[in-house]
Amino acid sequence: MLxxxxxxxIIGNKSYLSDNIxxxxxxxxxxxxxxxICDVSIYNLSMDSINRIGKSTEVILNAGYGEDIGAxxxxxxxxxxxxxxxxxxxxxxxIAPGIDRWMSKTFSKSYKEGMKASTILRDALSSFGLEIxxxxxxxxxxxxxGKVVSGMLKNTIKNIATEAGSKLYIxxxxxxxxxxxxxxxxxxxxxxxxxMVGSPEPIIIDDKKGYxxxxxxxxxxxxxxxxxxxxxxxxxxxxxxxxQHLGDFITEVEVLxx
Numbered sequence: 001m002l003x004x005x006x007x008x009x010i011i012g013n014k015s016y017l018s019d020n021i022x023x024x025x026x027x028x029x030x031x032x033x034x035x036x037i038c039d040v041s042i043y044n045l046s047m048d049s050i051n052r053i054g055k056s057t058e059v060i061l062n063a064g065y066g067e068d069i070g071a072x073x074x075x076x077x078x079x080x081x082x083x084x085x086x087x088x089x090x091x092x093x094x095i096a097p098g099i100d101r102w103m104s105k106t107f108s109k110s111y112k113e114g115m116k117a118s119t120i121l122r123d124a125l126s127s128f129g130l131e132i133x134x135x136x137x138x139x140x141x142x143x144x145x146g147k148v149v150s151g152m153l154k155n156t157i158k159n160i161a162t163e164a165g166s167k168l169y170i171x172x173x174x175x176x177x178x179x180x181x182x183x184x185x186x187x188x189x190x191x192x193x194x195x196m197v198g199s200p201e202p203i204i205i206d207d208k209k210g211y212x213x214x215x216x217x218x219x220x221x222x223x224x225x226x227x228x229x230x231x232x233x234x235x236x237x238x239x240x241x242x243x244q245h246l247g248d249f250i251t252e253v254e255v256l257x258x
Contacts, residue, residue, distance in 0.1 A: 005217075005249050006069050008062040009042060011053055011093075016042060022088075023247065025061060027073045029223045030242035033158045033168040035096040038073050041247075043088050050091055053077065059095050063219055063245065070219040072245045074172035097173045101128060107153035110146065117141040117164045120149065121177060124157050130175040138165035138179035169223055176224070183226040183239040183258065190215055191230040199233045203254065205241055210256045217249040226258065 007018035007025075016023065022043040028036045040061055054077065061073035075097040082091045096102075107127055111120055118140045125132055141164055149156045161168040161177050168177045190196045190213060200211035211234060215221070225240040236257055243253035 004066045006062075006064055006066070007247075008060075008069065009040065010058075010060040010062075011042075012057050014049065014052070021045075025063075025073070025247045026244060027061065027246075028242070028244040029171055031167045031169045031223050033154075033161070033170070035075075035098065035102055035170055037078060038075065038095045039092060040073070040095055041090050041092045043090055045089070045091050050082065053080065053091075053093070055079065059093065061095075063217060063249075068219075071172055072219050097170050098128070098130065102154050102170075105153040106151060107156050108150040110148045111143065113144060113146045115143050115147060117143070117160050120147065121157065121160050121164075124149075124153060124160070125175050125177075128153055128157070128175075130170065130173060133171075133174040133176045134178050134182075135175075136166075136178045136182065137161075140164060171222060178224070181239070181258070183224045184222070186220065186225045186227060188218070188221070188225065188227040189230065190227055196229075196231065197250065199231055200229060200255075202233070205254055205256055208256055210241065210254055211238070213253050213255060215251050215253075217245055218251045219245070221245075221251050221253060225253075227253075227255065229255070 007023045009016045009023050024041045027038045057077045059075055059077060060071055062069045063072050064070055075095040077093050078096050079094045107124055118135060118137055122135055158168060166177050167180050195216040197214040200213045203210055203212050223240060228237050238255035239258050240253045240255050245251050
């Protein structure tokens with residue numbers, strides 16, 4: 001596995017493979033509704049290729065081993081910079097899912113009496129152009145007097161989710177709205193035999209005892225992944241709260257027990 005790493009970076013309609021060019025990345029994920037800004041660097045691109053990349057250019061980053069590669073990032077270029085490092089030219093992109101629409105799109109609509117929060121959220125998310133991975137509210141409020149929403153679309157989505165006691169986050173242009181402690185079953189077993197690196201490190205997460213865990217890059221690991229951990233330090237079932245995929249092919253996660 002260690003010697004069959006593969007990275008594919010698609011920028012617009014151009015594909016780059018790690019077999020032929022150096023690619024580095026830091027792709028954070030968490031349950032915050034604000035899009036994460038991810039860093040992706042590619043080295044020694046031609047100036048012609050660089051000049052074809054601009055803000056809002058679509059980017060997909062796939063990573064994995066052998067034939068098992070998958071998307072760890074889907075988004076658009078929010079900003080970019082370039083610099084010389086020795087004899088190499090680094091072109092660094094700051095990428096986020098739907099960042100241009102998130103920062104600018106407005107939404108105004110009146111809803112009749114008896115409308116549910118889930119209906120308004122589904123409407124707003126569809127207007128935003130996001131695929132809905134899950135829409136399950138802790139408290140699907142009924143607005144008995146109707147509701148008028150007007151202003152920034154992102155504020156409408158965040159406010160309705162908060163009123164419904166639910167978390168909202170966006171990953172790879174897919175929106176998830178779910179109860180605070182909800183997770184996604186994965187069947188992952190993390191141990192020294194299945195790619196865990198080192199031992200879980202005890203940490204505090206939102207005033208609760210959790211653990212920081214490192215593993216060989218796992219492109220399927222994400223916010224709310226439900227995992228089983230077996231180690232000398234701790235054994236049990238956990239939910240991923242946040243983490244990041246790194247270009248040295250490590251996935252770091254912070255987990256809470258379930």
